[in-house]
Amino acid sequence: MEPLDRDLDHSELELPAEPMMLDMGPAHPCMHGTVRTVVELTGERIVRADVQVGYLHRGFEKMCERGTWTQVFPYVDRANYISPMLNNVGFALACEKMLGIEVPERCQWYRMALGELARISDHLTCDGAMAMELGAFTPFLWMVKAREMVWEVLEEETGARLTHSFGRVGGMAHPPTDGFKETTRATLDQVLKVVEECERLLLGNRIFLDRLEGVGPITAADAISLGWTGPCLRACGVPYDVRKAHPYLRYAEVDFDVPVGVHGDSLDRFLVRLAELRQSARIIRQALDRMADSGPVNVDDPRVVLPPKEEVYSTIEGTIRHFKIVMEGLKIPAGEVYSYTEAGNGELGFYLVSDGSGTPYRVRIRPPCFLITSGLERVITGQMIADVVPCFGSLNMIGGECDR
Amino acid sequence: MPTFKLDDREIPFEPGETIIQAAHRAGIEIPHYCWHPGLSVAANCRMCLVEVLPPPGRPALSLAVMSWDESQGAYVDQKKPKLQPACQQGAADGMEVRAETSPHVLRARSSVQELLLLNHPVDCPICDQAGECRLQDYWLEHQSSSKRMRDEPVHKPKAVSFGPTIVYDAERCIVCTRCVRFSAEVAKDPVLSVRQRGNLNEITVAPGRSLDHPYSLMTEYVCPVGALTAKDFRFKARVWFLRSAKTVCQGCATGCNAFLDHDPRTGAVYRHRPRENAAVNRYWMCDEGMLDYRRIDERRITAAAVSGEASTLGSALDRAAVVLREAPRDRLGVVLSAQHSTEDNFALLGLARDVLGATSFFLGGRPAGQGDDVLRDADKNPNTRGVRELLGATPLGTMPELAAKVAAGAITELLVLGADVGELPDASALSGARVAVAVASAEGPLLSRPYVLLPATGYGEADGTYVNRAGLAQHSEEAVPARGDARPAWKLLAGIAARLGKDLGYRKLTELRGALGGAAAPAGAAE
Numbered sequence: 009m010e011p012l013d014r015d016l017d018h019s020e021l022e023l024p025a026e027p028m029m030l031d032m033g034p035a036h037p038c039m040h041g042t043v044r045t046v047v048e049l050t051g052e053r054i055v056r057a058d059v060q061v062g063y064l065h066r067g068f069e070k071m072c073e074r075g076t077w078t079q080v081f082p083y084v085d086r087a088n089y090i091s092p093m094l095n096n097v098g099f100a101l102a103c104e105k106m107l108g109i110e111v112p113e114r115c116q117w118y119r120m121a122l123g124e125l126a127r128i129s130d131h132l133t134c135d136g137a138m139a140m141e142l143g144a145f146t147p148f149l150w151m152v153k154a155r156e157m158v159w160e161v162l163e164e165e166t167g168a169r170l171t172h173s174f175g176r177v178g179g180m181a182h183p184p185t186d187g188f189k190e191t192t193r194a195t196l197d198q199v200l201k202v203v204e205e206c207e208r209l210l211l212g213n214r215i216f217l218d219r220l221e222g223v224g225p226i227t228a229a230d231a232i233s234l235g236w237t238g239p240c241l242r243a244c245g246v247p248y249d250v251r252k253a254h255p256y257l258r259y260a261e262v263d264f265d266v267p268v269g270v271h272g273d274s275l276d277r278f279l280v281r282l283a284e285l286r287q288s289a290r291i292i293r294q295a296l297d298r299m300a301d302s303g304p305v306n307v308d309d310p311r312v313v314l315p316p317k318e319e320v321y322s323t324i325e326g327t328i329r330h331f332k333i334v335m336e337g338l339k340i341p342a343g344e345v346y347s348y349t350e351a352g353n354g355e356l357g358f359y360l361v362s363d364g365s366g367t368p369y370r371v372r373i374r375p376p377c378f379l380i381t382s383g384l385e386r387v388i389t390g391q392m393i394a395d396v397v398p399c400f401g402s403l404n405m406i407g408g409e410c411d412r
Numbered sequence: 413m414p415t416f417k418l419d420d421r422e423i424p425f426e427p428g429e430t431i432i433q434a435a436h437r438a439g440i441e442i443p444h445y446c447w448h449p450g451l452s453v454a455a456n457c458r459m460c461l462v463e464v465l466p467p468p469g470r471p472a473l474s475l476a477v478m479s480w481d482e483s484q485g486a487y488v489d490q491k492k493p494k495l496q497p498a499c500q501q502g503a504a505d506g507m508e509v510r511a512e513t514s515p516h517v518l519r520a521r522s523s524v525q526e527l528l529l530l531n532h533p534v535d536c537p538i539c540d541q542a543g544e545c546r547l548q549d550y551w552l553e554h555q556s557s558s559k560r561m562r563d564e565p566v567h568k569p570k571a572v573s574f575g576p577t578i579v580y581d582a583e584r585c586i587v588c589t590r591c592v593r594f595s596a597e598v599a600k601d602p603v604l605s606v607r608q609r610g611n612l613n614e615i616t617v618a619p620g621r622s623l624d625h626p627y628s629l630m631t632e633y634v635c636p637v638g639a640l641t642a643k644d645f646r647f648k649a650r651v652w653f654l655r656s657a658k659t660v661c662q663g664c665a666t667g668c669n670a671f672l673d674h675d676p677r678t679g680a681v682y683r684h685r686p687r688e689n690a691a692v693n694r695y696w697m698c699d700e701g702m703l704d705y706r707r708i709d710e711r712r713i714t715a716a717a718v719s720g721e722a723s724t725l726g727s728a729l730d731r732a733a734v735v736l737r738e739a740p741r742d743r744l745g746v747v748l749s750a751q752h753s754t755e756d757n758f759a760l761l762g763l764a765r766d767v768l769g770a771t772s773f774f775l776g777g778r779p780a781g782q783g784d785d786v787l788r789d790a791d792k793n794p795n796t797r798g799v800r801e802l803l804g805a806t807p808l809g810t811m812p813e814l815a816a817k818v819a820a821g822a823i824t825e826l827l828v829l830g831a832d833v834g835e836l837p838d839a840s841a842l843s844g845a846r847v848a849v850a851v852a853s854a855e856g857p858l859l860s861r862p863y864v865l866l867p868a869t870g871y872g873e874a875d876g877t878y879v880n881r882a883g884l885a886q887h888s889e890e891a892v893p894a895r896g897d898a899r900p901a902w903k904l905l906a907g908i909a910a911r912l913g914k915d916l917g918y919r920k921l922t923e924l925r926g927a928l929g930g931a932a933a934p935a936g937a938a939e
Contacts, residue, residue: 310556324532328551
């Protein structure tokens with residue numbers, strides 16, 4: 009006999025429902041980049057989630073093994089494409105570590121200033137997008153306006169708004185422009201003004217706070233076990249920042265704080281990024297103050313740095329030097345290295361293997377986003393379906409970094 | 413064996429060897445331009461200078477020099493050791509030599525390099541040597557600095573034609589005299605010499621002569637810089653795009669070891685270079701051999717044909733099986749080819765002797781040419797000895813003998829590998845017989861009207877074994893993809909056998925080589 013409806017237990021408050029499978033992505037307006045999240049719902053509550061990142065696959069670690077070391081820069085640009093300068097600098101530092109060279113002090117300050125500008129652009133994008141996805145469109149436009157100001161500085165310096173390919177092993181593609189310091193200082197003032205306005209708009213908004221507060225929390229222990237770094241980890245109260253823990257460039261010589269959160273929820277992640285913006289501005293101001301107005305930017309090492317063009321065209325030594333670096337690629341001694349820096353979303357590591365030739369033998373990238381995205385499942389399980397959007401937004405997944 | 417110490421490493425040497433020779437054998441490369449292991453010692457480039465420490469208790473050979481002292485702001489008298497060229501200095505037991513560990517040597521290398529580049533033109537972008545040029549390599553390794561001379565460099569003749577194969581650029585020349593010594597010592601034709609002195613000196617061809625001896629391309633090969641360039645290779649390719657396959661030259665029975673340089677992006681072949689093998693060709697190759705690579709794309713057969721009509725490979729193989737089944741076995745002549753690898757001939761033998769039951773075998777190949785006592789052999793086929801060894805006791809006739817049998821009506825059908833008629837002036841003497849099936853890579857006299865024509869891969873398109881005149885079996889590697897429909901001849905012949913209902917027992921080269929046994933094992937082929 010088939011069971012009749014009246015045999016069902018009516019004591020439960022909710023009507024019994026079949027669990028529902030729902031695909032969010034890979035093409036969903038709220039999925040930054042192509043990522044697919046399969047969620048299993050009971051009512052509106054997520055009981056199971058499966059995050060799949062394989063939809064963006066360029067195989068760019070493999071691509072890096074084809075050209076010269078210098079030709080890797082455009083690829084790392086496209087890992088975290090919101091803050092490519094940080095990737096450029098990270099890769100350059102990894103190569104320099106293997107070569108055993110250190111760029112001149114002026115270049116170090118320059119790299120820090122440009123890198124922190126990129127971090128500002130990264131955080132502005134993430135926080136702006138979070139607000140927009142919760143319906144607050146105005147702050148998004150304002151923050152993107154501020155980001156545009158940052159990008160204008162970067163464009164002035166590098167010639168490109170987004171994918172700069174500006175880093176070089178042993179230095180940078182060009183020295184700072186004459187007006188770099190002035191423009192940057194002025195831009196920072198404007199950017200911080202916009203940030204303040206947005207902050208007033210959002211943090212006084214009940215709806216915005218309700219959607220974030222206590223949503224998608226994660227404990228510090230969980231975050232560490234997942235390999236989280238960067239703002240997402242710091243939002244859990246863990247003050248780990250590569251710039252403080254293992255200072256590189258001149259970070260040991262500048263004053264800045266590492267903002268941390270308390271609850272590890274979406275709001276904390278939002279707030280940590282806002283606070284970091286201001287710290288980045290602090291760092292940039294100090295870097296600009298201490299960067300010399302003249303002096304070499306590139307190391308003086310014919311093995312790695314291209315000669316000035318006028319020498320290439322007029323002397324045989326310059327031609328040979330140019331030729332060896334361009335045609336054969338600069339040679340990095342055989343060996344391996346792990347070098348890591350604080351990128352927009354956390355620890356960006358490069359594990360490089362060189363066989364002594366002009367072509368990388370292996371380029372392994374440890375992108376912060378790949379590990380953070382792997383924690384999305386834990387963050388959204390148990391949340392409401394509508395909370396996937398702010399949770400996902402607060403992790404700031406960058407598709408390019410999840411390319412495995 | 414006596415030893416000497418080079419930078420704290422013990423190097424064994426044979427009595428009479430020089431420092432550079434012993435180090436070279438031990439795998440240590442002391443930088444050099446003029447020294448070549450196959451030529452006499454000139455010791456004129458000074459790049460291989462090393463510091464030889466005096467025997468215990470004896471004073472060091474030293475020179476009084478003046479050097480600038482920054483702190484005093486004046487030149488001061490100083491001593492520096494007299495350095496010795498490692499290419500000329502004989503090794504002695506217990507001798508202590510410093511190269512990398514001596515600051516004097518490092519400074520000398522840098523200075524020599526600076527001197528050699530003083531008058532060098534800015535030619536890398538248009539120079540064929542770029543990418544394999546010693547000047548480039550050594551600049552980065554040993555100098556890495558700009559020149560201090562501010563004067564206009566000395567200008568000399570450029571693009572001078574030295575002969576039919578070689579162009580000379582005096583501005584790029586470092587006058588190491590390798591080409592001069594090679595011509596005199598190896599080619600035995602002292603047609604080159606040096607004229608003028610100091611920074612005006614340059615290589616010149618003897619009056620009334622041109623550089624036209626049979627080893628002229630070798631002068632380009634021994635040239636460590638871009639002074640001599642080969643007309644054949646000039647402006648054709650940039651070397652860093654090329655890959656090299658280890659091959660065996662097909663020009664004659666000497667079987668010189670070669671590199672076949674090809675562009676993997678297009679499959680085009682660009683040049684032949686000698687590959688060192690002390691047992692065969694030492695460091696050299698002849699012009700004929702170095703230009704022989706061009707046959708890969710000359711008069712190629714790239715598609716099958718039946719009665720002169722283009723056909724697919726499959727139906728041509730079917731047709732071949734039919735005509736061979738119908739051919740009278742006692743009047744079937746089989747022409748093996750000294751131009752083809754042992755594998756190809758082995759498969760032909762398997763098909764003809766074991767499947768078809770043929771009994772008359774003849775050896776085809778290119779006619780004899782000029783030989784000399786350096787490298788070139790009069791037999792212009794790479795595998796004559798390989799085919800003979802393959803047949804063992806089975807009689808192997810010559811092409812004139814085949815012509816006689818055809819004229820007598822004893823042979824009416826031919827199964828042919830290759831397209832050459834050996835010593836016959838042309839194929840007219842064979843017109844009494846029908847070429848039933850021909851497997852060949854290039855057009856030739858034998859292929860005037862074959863019934864079934866099957867396209868075989870040529871040299872450089874397939875792996876193969878060739879036995880040289882000394883009986884050395886050597887492997888030649890595949891370099892480029894097969895042209896058109898071409899397949900290795902042994903595969904085509906095995907395909908015919910399969911269509912006749914007999915499996916020759918191999919589908920892969922390794923299986924074929926297993927069946928061949930020792931005949932295909934490379935003997936003493938150096939890397």
